[in-house]
Amino acid sequence: DGGITQSPKYLFRKEGQNVTLSCEQNLNHDAMYWYRQDPGQGLRLIYYSQIVNDFQKGDIAEGYSVSREKKESFPLTVTSAQKNPTAFYLCASSIDSVSQHFGDGTRLSIL
Amino acid sequence: GQQLNQSPQSMFIQEGEDVSMNCTSSSIFNTWLWYKQDPGEGPVLLIALYKAGELTSNGRLTAQFGITRKDSFLNISASIPSDVGIYFCAGQLSFGNEKLTFGTGTRLTIIP
Numbered sequence: 176d177g178g179i180t181q182s183p184k185y186l187f188r189k190e191g192q193n194v195t196l197s198c199e200q201n202l203n204h205d206a207m208y209w210y211r212q213d214p215g216q217g218l219r220l221i222y223y224s225q226i227v228n229d230f231q232k233g234d235i236a237e238g239y240s241v242s243r244e245k246k247e248s249f250p251l252t253v254t255s256a257q258k259n260p261t262a263f264y265l266c267a268s269s270i271d272s273v274s275q276h277f278g279d280g281t282r283l284s285i286l
Numbered sequence: 287g288q289q290l291n292q293s294p295q296s297m298f299i300q301e302g303e304d305v306s307m308n309c310t311s312s313s314i315f316n317t318w319l320w321y322k323q324d325p326g327e328g329p330v331l332l333i334a335l336y337k338a339g340e341l342t343s344n345g346r347l348t349a350q351f352g353i354t355r356k357d358s359f360l361n362i363s364a365s366i367p368s369d370v371g372i373y374f375c376a377g378q379l380s381f382g383n384e385k386l387t388f389g390t391g392t393r394l395t396i397i398p
Contacts, residue, residue, distance in 0.1 A: 215295075215391075217290070217292075217390045217391055218388040233385070265328050272384040272385075
């Protein structure tokens, strides 16, 4: 089945650690996105990529980094510079930049 | 970054009731989308609207692209328990703009 797979489902980070969230899609979509969701808020865009080896900052990119070495993969690293990393992280992909298809998310918590 | 204003923030209804929610913006949008999110999962696309005034249905769901292009509405008729979740609107500011702006969500709860 085609879709977007995010892993792990739950992730715990110690203070000062970097952690990487995985996002893989087999939909052959060019565009991929990372969003952060906090309780009671909508989705806020962290980074997005329209094509392999290219990506742009979204509205809240500080403390995060990404790479896009393969069309299928768009990992997100939450660095120690992100002072409030506890959130639900959602990855999406799109063939037309409009109809975005989402994974089931990774919930990141700080120990 | 801009976020769209959704109302109401939450709704408590009885099974069988109809539901209405809306999304407004100070900016003009070229495309409106409505998503539903179940707990612990990612949002799923329900309806996409591409033209001002457009009215589109998906089963018991009907959405409209406001004529001013600054708002959109979602109606759910004869609600059932599986309608519970958070509904998000999203808009695309201009054609070719690769980003979506999301609303703050409407949480729907069905009272037994």
